[in-house]
Amino acid sequence: MNKKCYAIIGGGINGLAVARQLLLDYPDISVTVFEKEAAVAKHQSSHNSGVVHAGLYYEPGGLKARLCRRGVELVKNYCAENAIPYDECGKVVVALNEEELPRLEAIYNKALANQVPGVCLIGPDKLREIEPNCIGIRALHSPHTAIVSYGQIACRIALEIDERGGTIQLNSPVYRLIEQGNQVLVELESGETYAHSFDYVIACSGLQSDRLARQSGDKATPRIVPFFGQYYVIDEAFKMHVKGLIYPVPDPRFPFLGVHFTKRIDGQMTIGPNAFISLGRENYDGSGISLRDIAEFMAYPGFWKFALRNVSATIREMKTVLSESVFIREAAKYVPSLANVGVVPAVRGIRAQAMESDGSLVDDFVITQQGNITHIRNAPSPGATSSMAIAEYIVREVMSKP
Ligand SMILES: Cc1cc2nc3c(=O)[nH]c(=O)nc-3n(C[C@H](O)[C@H](O)[C@H](O)COP(=O)(O)OP(=O)(O)OC[C@H]3O[C@@H](n4cnc5c(N)ncnc54)[C@H](O)[C@@H]3O)c2cc1C
Numbered sequence: 001m002n003k004k005c006y007a008i009i010g011g012g013i014n015g016l017a018v019a020r021q022l023l024l025d026y027p028d029i030s031v032t033v034f035e036k037e038a039a040v041a042k043h044q045s046s047h048n049s050g051v052v053h054a055g056l057y058y059e060p061g062g063l064k065a066r067l068c069r070r071g072v073e074l075v076k077n078y079c080a081e082n083a084i085p086y087d088e089c090g091k092v093v094v095a096l097n098e099e100e101l102p103r104l105e106a107i108y109n110k111a112l113a114n115q116v117p118g119v120c121l122i123g124p125d126k127l128r129e130i131e132p133n134c135i136g137i138r139a140l141h142s143p144h145t146a147i148v149s150y151g152q153i154a155c156r157i158a159l160e161i162d163e164r165g166g167t168i169q170l171n172s173p174v175y176r177l178i179e180q181g182n183q184v185l186v187e188l189e190s191g192e193t194y195a196h197s198f199d200y201v202i203a204c205s206g207l208q209s210d211r212l213a214r215q216s217g218d219k220a221t222p223r224i225v226p227f228f229g230q231y232y233v234i235d236e237a238f239k240m241h242v243k244g245l246i247y248p249v250p251d252p253r254f255p256f257l258g259v260h261f262t263k264r265i266d267g268q269m270t271i272g273p274n275a276f277i278s279l280g281r282e283n284y285d286g287s288g289i290s291l292r293d294i295a296e297f298m299a300y301p302g303f304w305k306f307a308l309r310n311v312s313a314t315i316r317e318m319k320t321v322l323s324e325s326v327f328i329r330e331a332a333k334y335v336p337s338l339a340n341v342g343v344v345p346a347v348r349g350i351r352a353q354a355m356e357s358d359g360s361l362v363d364d365f366v367i368t369q370q371g372n373i374t375h376i377r378n379a380p381s382p383g384a385t386s387s388m389a390i391a392e393y394i395v396r397e398v399m400s401k402p
Pocket of ligand 1 (some may be wrong): 010011012013014015034035036037040041042043044045046047049051052062094169172173174175204205206207208209212228229273289348349350351352376379380381382383384385386
């Protein structure tokens with residue numbers, strides 16, 4: 001009998017996790033990962049906050065809620081089995097005023113519905129025991145929220161794929177997937193078609209996922225609209241002012257979480273990320289402006305509807321983009337002793353955020369099928385936490401549907 005052949009497009013943490021899961025569940029198949037860069041995990045998977053989210057915010061019953069909880073378990077075990085650092089530093093979501101209390105309570109109720117272990121609401125005294133320099137009138141404490149390096153996890157998974165007989169083709173940008181009967185051809189950007197066809201393809205191409213889907217004949221929407229997130233690393237001498245992760249209560253008028261303190265697994269303490277439209281899907285240092293990317297979002301009616309609906313959010317975020325001191329001031333509302341802290345900018349992350357044509361941001365993970373092709377169309381945060389659970393879901397549920 002011929003071996004079944006599977007292709008994965010994209011060597012970020014999701015594509016790699018899917019390749020690994022296929023090799024675990026079906027050791028006799030052939031698996032090829034196509035990655036356009038010279039190494040794996042060069043995009044979102046190595047430009048994020050490194051938080052293993054516990055599942056606080058997500059709509060109970062949705063894919064994010066379910067796959068995040070399962071993902072935590074899988075990531076934690078994977079780190080333990082592979083000697084990858086994993087620090088359960090804990091997280092507090094802090095209310096600064098009475099107005100935020102009902103929203104804090106709503107997050108607490110979602111966390112309970114999502115069966116997040118150990119979460120509790122605490123007052124200012126307990127908050128000071130956990131984070132001695134943090135102020136707030138009430139907080140939600142999630143003791144098992146953790147930090148890791150997703151880049152490191154992705155590189156370990158890549159090695160495991162190799163050990164299990166899979167192939168990772170680097171420097172191989174895929175232009176489109178062509179359905180031919182019950183086979184799929186992979187056409188590279190060079191114009192060549194890959195040497196053999198595949199029985200199944202799973203496209204996990206992050207910031208390029210809508211383009212690859214569209215070029216392969218799938219729906220054009222939702223479209224990826226890139227939002228960058230800037231981080232600042234705080235001065236070594238001040239990093240002990242924060243012990244773990246300090247987050248604001250999300251404001252429903254703003255589509256992203258708001259600037260927060262994030263401890264890193266390498267010991268650094270960062271402030272960020274903010275969220276602002278990126279002038280290029282891969283424009284990490286601000287110099288990689290892409291006219292094609294700008295033209296695409298400018299021509300997308302959804303973008304303008306989103307922009308009109310979010311004027312106050314845009315102004316708030318723009319202030320943090322234009323002024324380092326406004327950025328720090330936002331965070332210092334929670335830790336006043338850091339109001340004048342020195343910072344250095346760190347590399348941005350760019351979110352592959354799907355947007356509908358009515359201007360709404362797609363909240364849940366979106367995984368769709370087009371014949372024998374499976375597309376991940378939306379996997380924003382907690383996409384890295386959930387990666388191994390997304391892989392299980394794709395291999396054991398989505399692809400096994402008759
Ligand atoms: C600022 C920021 C902070 C975040 N913080 C967190 C967090 O704390 N916790 C969390 O769980 N999640 C977080 N996330 C989300 C998380 O990083 C992503 O959900 C996750 O990394 C997505 O992985 P991926 O493999 O789908 O995408 P990516 O990592 O972007 O990988 C996609 C890969 O596909 C390749 N590719 C694209 N197009 C092609 C093509 N045509 N041919 C071949 N290869 C192609 C790319 O080169 C890339 O390697 C954050 C994201 C950002 C941006």
